[in-house]
Amino acid sequence: MDIATLIGLTMGLGAIIGGAVLEGLHLTALLQPTAAIIVLGGTFGAAFVSFSLDVALGAFKDLKKLLTSSPKNDDLITEICGYAAKARKNGIIALEQEGQTHKDRFMKKAISLSVDGVEPKDIRELLEIDLGAEEESAKMSAEFFEAAGGYAPTIGIIGAVLGLIHVMSNLEDTSKLGAGIAVAFxxxxxxxxxxxxxxLPAATKIKNRIKDDTVRKEIIIAGVVAIQNGENPRFIEERLRSYLGSHAKRGGDVAEEGRSKG
Structure with missing residues (x-):
């Protein structure tokens, strides 16, 4: 469970609702089913027009990435080193069971290719193609929510205008004029x-998950290729941990660049 997502949603919505209450606004004034239908229907309707059905449905499936934490790469490295020690002792065929039963599809494919005797360079090529395809698919999900985030404010204005049209068509009852305008907005x-x-936060979170998943799969590729080459498990561990260092360094460079611009 990704606690940051829950904290963010609670804090964001709580701040808006809490601020409205402190201003003396009744919560019932914000509960307008018609406005919700216009905004949500119009926003995601426009997003569906912009993307294919497969991309749109895939984007909603990827929402689960907002609530799940990325697996720890330290645990992955330990697992791969265990496979390396087993293969070094009993031969690569000893990993056949892992290649059939592993829960991670990418790891399962990598081990299966290795057990089948595919050349290391061919394993890397096949897995990198797989990684690139999944990365592009996930990027489309992020673009879907970015597009929806761009449409939503405009659709909200359309809803407000429709509400004002309704108010202006009933000017004879001036006692309800103020309330009607409030509802429109x-x-x-x-x-x-x-x-x-x-x-927009969903799009950003999906992009971050893509980066985490890419690093994880790069570790798997490097690890399985090294196992196929018969390298020492300790050397494999040192090599794979360098991926963690470079990933952390990239994050640090981005943060430092942001501070310098600020």
């Missing part, structure tokens, strides 16, 4: 919240 709030609390 709820659609704008829904649009902004949908974009900035849900869609």
């Amino acid at each position: 709820v659609a704008t709030i829904y649009g902004l919240v949908t974009a900035n609390i849900i869609c």
Whole structure:
């Protein structure tokens, strides 16, 4: 479970609702089913128009990445080194069971190729093609939510305008004029919240998961190729841990660049 996602959603929505309550606004004023239908339906309808059905459905499936934490690469390295020691002692064929039963599809494929006697360079080539294809698919999911985040505020304005049209068509009852205008602008709030609390953060989180998953798969590729080459498990461990260092360094460089710009 990714606690950061839960904290972020709770903090973001809580701050908006809490601020409204402190201003004396009744929560019932924010509960407008019509506005929700206009904003959510219009936003994701426009996103579906922009992308193929497979991409759109895949994007919603990838929402689970918002609530799941990335596996620890330290544990992955330990696992691979265990496979290396086993293969070094009993031969690569000793990993046949792992190649058939491993829960991770990418690891399962990598070990199976190795057990089948595929050349190390061919294993790397096949797995890198697989990695690239999955990475591109995941990027499309992020782009889907980025697009939805761009549409949502505009759809919110459309909802507000529709509400104002309704208000202006009933000007004879001036006692309800103020309340009607307030209700009309709820659609704008829904649009902004949908974009900035849900869609755009979801796109960013998916992109971060892509980076984590890419590093994990690069470790698997390097590890399995090294096992196939019969390298020493200790040397394999040192090589794989260098991926963690370079990944952390990239993150640090980005943070340092952000501080220098600030």
